Amino acid sequence: MTEEFIPKKSYRNTPTGEVSYESPSNIALIKYWGKYGEQLPKNTSLSFTLNNCKTTTRLQYTPIKPETKVGSFHFEVFLDKERKPTFEPKIAQFLTRIEPYLPFVRDYKFVIHTSNSFPHSSGIASSASGMSALALCLLKIEQDMLPGRSQEDFLKKASFIARLGSGSACRSIAGPLVSWGKHDALPGSSAYYGTLYTGAVNAVFSTFQDTILLVDTGKKEVSSSVGHNLMNDHTYAENRFKQADTHINQLLDILRTGDLDAFMALVEQEALTLHAMMMTSRPYFILMKENTLSIINKIWIYRKNTCVPVCFTLDAGANVHVLYPEKYKEKVLKFIKNELAMHCQDGKYICDHTGYGAKSITK
Numbered sequence: 001m002t003e004e005f006i007p008k009k010s011y012r013n014t015p016t017g018e019v020s021y022e023s024p025s026n027i028a029l030i031k032y033w034g035k036y037g038e039q040l041p042k043n044t045s046l047s048f049t050l051n052n053c054k055t056t057t058r059l060q061y062t063p064i065k066p067e068t069k070v071g072s073f074h075f076e077v078f079l080d081k082e083r084k085p086t087f088e089p090k091i092a093q094f095l096t097r098i099e100p101y102l103p104f105v106r107d108y109k110f111v112i113h114t115s116n117s118f119p120h121s122s123g124i125a126s127s128a129s130g131m132s133a134l135a136l137c138l139l140k141i142e143q144d145m146l147p148g149r150s151q152e153d154f155l156k157k158a159s160f161i162a163r164l165g166s167g168s169a170c171r172s173i174a175g176p177l178v179s180w181g182k183h184d185a186l187p188g189s190s191a192y193y194g195t196l197y198t199g200a201v202n203a204v205f206s207t208f209q210d211t212i213l214l215v216d217t218g219k220k221e222v223s224s225s226v227g228h229n230l231m232n233d234h235t236y237a238e239n240r241f242k243q244a245d246t247h248i249n250q251l252l253d254i255l256r257t258g259d260l261d262a263f264m265a266l267v268e269q270e271a272l273t274l275h276a277m278m279m280t281s282r283p284y285f286i287l288m289k290e291n292t293l294s295i296i297n298k299i300w301i302y303r304k305n306t307c308v309p310v311c312f313t314l315d316a317g318a319n320v321h322v323l324y325p326e327k328y329k330e331k332v333l334k335f336i337k338n339e340l341a342m343h344c345q346d347g348k349y350i351c352d353h354t355g356y357g358a359k360s361i362t363k
């Protein structure tokens, strides 16, 4: 399965150069939680690609002398022009994982300049947008060395490589709806890369809004790797994976029919199930904060009183993603400003909506 991503021809020599990509974050409707092997998901997930929360990465590459090709990789990472040695172990691990598929990474020194459209201390994980942007930059370099590949194959390999950096990153290359994990109801789906969902989708979902309420802007309490590993011997794991597969079938029906009540019930159940898994693992964690619960309760009351179809989802943290159709944007933003912002750190939230994936911005 992974064979197809190993280059069959030798690379054409490429001198010093620079490539640049911007790539968005994504928010899972059906959550990926639990992995095996080399970053393979224990269940299928499906996400909305976002538009405004994104990482921009500029990658400079310079050939290195043959005698320096042994040992560790040669690279430096900068976030907003500031050198970030703390990012280096993760990038080194990523380069080690991808070397069999992009062997040229051994032959170059890389300078990685990255910046996020959202504040770094927002509690929004930049791993999906960051790893997908970096994967695309590397793929673009490979494309120049091995021309002739189709755009479809280019994007497939970019997603495959992004996954090796951070699982959910493989769903950020395309949009607005991307699945990851093999599922009978998703033709062409794979555990190795994300696949753009091309089935029937009601128009309401093509412009869906996601306002991200920044409840806890600190560093993640539990890294996703630790979290995924907690599913290895989790009492409820097998049922959870089965449930996620059933939820995919239900979500596909909902996407087709545009049944917003069913959408809200499913998406909230998924979010709470993810947190329930964390609360019932050993060791256990509560990642929601008091403000997370206050927000959830207020959303439920508002929905009941106004019949506005607004719901929430959560990542593995305390921030709340408020999801709603574009048609209700003005009303929901007023509700957020008047009633929910007070539960956010410094009253902060980020307005986003579905998007179409990463873009090359190489000059």
Ligand code: PMV
Pocket: 027, 028, 030, 031, 032, 033, 045, 125, 127, 166, 167, 168, 169, 224, 225, 274, 315, 316
């Ligand atoms: O990509 P990772 O390893 O950071 O895992 C992300 C997991 C969740 O965000 C909680 C769910 C998902 O599917 O994105």
